Amino acid sequence: MTGNPQRGRELYLTGCQSCHGFAARGIPGTAPSLHGVGAASADFYLSTGRMPLDDPHAQPDRTEPAYDRQSIADLVAYIGSLGGPAVPQVDVVGGRLNLAEGQRLFTENCAACHQIVGRGGVMAGAFVPTLLEATPRQVVEAARVGPYVMPRFSEAQLSDRELASIARYVQYAKHPENPGGWALFDVGPVPEGMVAWLIGLLALVLVIRMLGRNDAP
Amino acid sequence: MRRWLLAALVLLIGKLRRRRALPPGRPVREPDRRAENITFLFLLGAMAAAAAFIVVYFANPDTQFLGATLGLALVLLAGACAVAGKRVVPQIEGVKERPELGDAFEQDEVMSVIAEGGEGVTRKRFFLLAGGGAAGLVGAALLTPALSCGPEANRVLSLSPWQRGRSLVDERDEPIAAAGIVVGELVTAFPSGADKEDIASPVIVVRVRPDELDLPDDRRGWAPEGLVAYSKICTHAGCAVSEYRYPSYGPTAPGPAVVCPCHYSTFSVTEGGKRIFGPAGRALPQLPLAIDDEGYLVADGDFSGRPGPSWWGVRQ
Numbered sequence: 036m037t038g039n040p041q042r043g044r045e046l047y048l049t050g051c052q053s054c055h056g057f058a059a060r061g062i063p064g065t066a067p068s069l070h071g072v073g074a075a076s077a078d079f080y081l082s083t084g085r086m087p088l089d090d091p092h093a094q095p096d097r098t099e100p101a102y103d104r105q106s107i108a109d110l111v112a113y114i115g116s117l118g119g120p121a122v123p124q125v126d127v128v129g130g131r132l133n134l135a136e137g138q139r140l141f142t143e144n145c146a147a148c149h150q151i152v153g154r155g156g157v158m159a160g161a162f163v164p165t166l167l168e169a170t171p172r173q174v175v176e177a178a179r180v181g182p183y184v185m186p187r188f189s190e191a192q193l194s195d196r197e198l199a200s201i202a203r204y205v206q207y208a209k210h211p212e213n214p215g216g217w218a219l220f221d222v223g224p225v226p227e228g229m230v231a232w233l234i235g236l237l238a239l240v241l242v243i244r245m246l247g248r249n250d251a252p
Numbered sequence: 253m254r255r256w257l258l259a260a261l262v263l264l265i266g267k268l269r270r271r272r273a274l275p276p277g278r279p280v281r282e283p284d285r286r287a288e289n290i291t292f293l294f295l296l297g298a299m300a301a302a303a304a305f306i307v308v309y310f311a312n313p314d315t316q317f318l319g320a321t322l323g324l325a326l327v328l329l330a331g332a333c334a335v336a337g338k339r340v341v342p343q344i345e346g347v348k349e350r351p352e353l354g355d356a357f358e359q360d361e362v363m364s365v366i367a368e369g370g371e372g373v374t375r376k377r378f379f380l381l382a383g384g385g386a387a388g389l390v391g392a393a394l395l396t397p398a399l400s401c402g403p404e405a406n407r408v409l410s411l412s413p414w415q416r417g418r419s420l421v422d423e424r425d426e427p428i429a430a431a432g433i434v435v436g437e438l439v440t441a442f443p444s445g446a447d448k449e450d451i452a453s454p455v456i457v458v459r460v461r462p463d464e465l466d467l468p469d470d471r472r473g474w475a476p477e478g479l480v481a482y483s484k485i486c487t488h489a490g491c492a493v494s495e496y497r498y499p500s501y502g503p504t505a506p507g508p509a510v511v512c513p514c515h516y517s518t519f520s521v522t523e524g525g526k527r528i529f530g531p532a533g534r535a536l537p538q539l540p541l542a543i544d545d546e547g548y549l550v551a552d553g554d555f556s557g558r559p560g561p562s563w564w565g566v567r568q
Contacts, residue, residue, distance in 0.1 A: 147513045148513070158511050159497070159529045161506060184506055185498075186498050189434045246334055
C-alpha cells in the first residue's frame, strides 16, 4: 500500500504535532524529533497502536491502531520523507529461513526479556510486551528500531536473513507444538516447577508414610 | 480427573493400612540374615559412592557427577538405615516395672538386659565397622568441598584474563570493530585467546552518547567514543547480565541500564556500572577500553573490581 505524504502531513498536524512539534523536530522533555527515525519506526509505532500516546511519560503499549491502514501508510510516507530507514520487506514463508536457527537466535538475543515463547514479562522499570500479536514485519522493525527501552540490533549483530528467521520463530511460537501433557499456557517454567513440587512432595509424603509403618503388635 | 486422583489416593492409603493390620507372624528374635546382607550392601555402596565423590571432587569437579555421587551415597545410607531399622534391629516394645537401682549388682543386671536387646543381630562388630565406615566416608565427602574455601580460592578468583592491549572478540573469535557498535545495542565480548567460560571472561560492550556519560573521576578515558564495557557476570549471584534497556527517548523513559534476568539487579551503564536497583551488593566491574590503530576494541587494563558474585570479604 503506497502512502500519500501530503495527506500524511495533514494527519500529522491533527494527531501528532501536539507532542512532536509542528516541524516534527520534537518538544524537549516530551517527545523526540522524528527526523531520521525513518518509515520503519513510524510503521512499527502506528501499526501496533503504540502511537498516538495519551501520556508522553507512559510506556507505549500495544492497542488497536488509531488509524486505518491507508492513513497509517500516509503517515509512514510523511515520516519516511524526513529521512531514515525504510519499512523492511519481510517474507517468512520463503524457503531459505530456518526455524531452528530462528529459535537459537531468539534464545540468545530476545528470550532474556520476552521469554522463550514470546509471552513477555517484566524488567526493571518497564513491562516486556507479549509477541502473540506481533506480525513478522513488526518483529523485524522492533529489532532494528529498538522502541521505548528495547535495545537495537544492528545488521552487524543480526543479518536481515537471521532477523527474518527470528520473525518466523515468533510466528511459530504463537502456537508452539506441545508433544504431550499440559502446556500450562506456555507461561514458562514457574508453573511447571510448581507441578513438579506438588507431585514430588506427594510422592515423598507417601514414602515417609510407608517408612513410618510400625509392624510391632 | 480430580475425583479419580482422590480415589486412587484413598485406595493406596487403604491398602497400606490393611497390610499394617495383619498379625505380626515374624518371630522377633530370629536373626534376619538376608536383611543384614542387604544392609551391608547398602553401607558398602554408600562408602563407594562417598569415596567416588571425593575422587570426582579432585579429579574432575563436574557438578553433575558431584551431585550424582553424593546423592547416591545419601540414598544408599538412607536405605541402609531404613532396612536396618525395620528388619535387622528387633522390633519390640515393652514396659517392665523395676525397682530403684540400689546397688552395683542391679546396675550390672540392667546393663546385661540392655545388651541382650541386640541379640537378634549377628556379626555386630562387622555391622559397627560398616556403619561407622559409611558414616565416616559420607561425612568426609560432605566436608571435602570446604577445601574450595581455602587459601587457593583467593588466588584462583583473582586471576583475570584482561590486561592492557588484550583485544576483545565475539563468540566466533572475530575482533570487534568499534565503529560497528551502534548506540542502543548490546554486544557480548570475550578476551582473545582465553577460556570463554572463565568467570572473568565475558563482558558487555555498549555505546552511549558521550554527553550521557557520568563516570567516576578516576575513570576518565575508559570510554573512548562513549563505548563502555562491564563484566557480564552479575555481582549478586553470578547470572549472565543479558537484558539491556536503552531508552529511544531519554526524558520519558527509564535510563540506560543492564538488568540481570535472575533477580532484576539493575546497573547503570552511564555511571560506571553503579547498582540502581535489585539485590546486588556492589557495582558491575568496569573494563577500561581503548581503540587500536585498526579501529578494533582492546582492553586498556584490568577490571575496576573483582568480577563475579560477591562472597565474604569481597565488597569492593
